[in-house]
Amino acid sequence: MSEVALKSLTVLLRSSQSIEEVLRKDMQKYGLNMTEFAVLELLYHKGEQPIQKIGEKILITSGSITYVVDKLEKKGFAERIACPTDRRVTFAAITESGKQFMDEIFPQHEKKVEDIFAVLDETQQQQFIEVAKLIGFHAKDLLNVKA
Numbered sequence: 001m002s003e004v005a006l007k008s009l010t011v012l013l014r015s016s017q018s019i020e021e022v023l024r025k026d027m028q029k030y031g032l033n034m035t036e037f038a039v040l041e042l043l044y045h046k047g048e049q050p051i052q053k054i055g056e057k058i059l060i061t062s063g064s065i066t067y068v069v070d071k072l073e074k075k076g077f078a079e080r081i082a083c084p085t086d087r088r089v090t091f092a093a094i095t096e097s098g099k100q101f102m103d104e105i106f107p108q109h110e111k112k113v114e115d116i117f118a119v120l121d122e123t124q125q126q127q128f129i130e131v132a133k134l135i136g137f138h139a140k141d142l143l144n145v146k147a
Helices: 002-028 034-046 051-058 062-074 096-117 122-143
Strands: 078-082 090-094
Touching: 002 034, 002 096, 034 051, 034 062, 034 078, 034 090, 034 096, 051 062, 051 090, 062 078, 062 090, 090 096
Parallel strands: none
Antiparallel strands: 078 090
């Protein structure tokens, strides 16, 4: 049984690397790295966000978020907005230029993701989602088990 589990892990990690590489190359065409795109996509779809919370949503460290927001500001795609009720909180928001940029590139990104999963029909994609969630939640539960 452990041989199948090890093979499963290897296949999962290699496929994840391949997908990430396809997406990384796609983002490079637009002058963004994966993290910049993830932050910009979050702001595009969810609106302004507290900078302190962005890392939790896209799974990167808070120190990296500051750097990424700085880079997006320099490109004119994002801006910082002070919270009017709490001086400790600063929001990141997409600019009009950032919205226009995402309006242009997001449909192409969406197509690239569709191309990646085109090898599966819709039923298989739903099955994949369920299996990936099952594994992910189980792995998370293992973190909470006291040794």
